[in-house]
Amino acid sequence: MSKKFSYSNTDCLVICDASILSEYNVAGLGWEIIDYNTKIKLAEGRGVTNTHISTVEAELLAIATALKEVKKMNYKNILIKTDYDGIIDNFSDNTKLHTILENFNSWCLETVERNNIQRAHDLCSSIDIHVNHSPTIKPINI
Secondary structure, eight states, X not given: OOTTOOGGGOOEEEEXXXXXXXXXXXXXXXXXXXXXXXOOEEEEEEEEOSSOOOHHHHHHHHHHHHHHHHHHTTOOEEEEEESOTTHHHHHTTOHHHHXXXXXXXXXXXXXXXXXXXXXXXXXXXXXXXXXXXXXXXXXXXX
């Protein structure tokens, strides 16, 4: 959590998940971007790695990929949610993620139960490995 983070100033919710597709030796990534005040879903995306990575690396990559999209939307105070308990222990060592987070005024990372990130989980778990998935963003039509 950044020192300046406050729930009352939060303007964007970023929900992320990753899954290891061990039979294919890759990881699936999924995320949602939601306006914190209006609760309107702005975008969702998913991707697949081209090599095997660890669960920690996959979760961090899902977060990093979503944050790159949030940065383009000019949100400045973000709350990131994931269901992977190990993320907090491995978060401080990830300089790539910290470099991305420098683009925001404040941020917080929380671990939550799976049912709180179900859409991101569905996105990362339902990748058809036979389709060429580079990370994609799907704007949400209102």
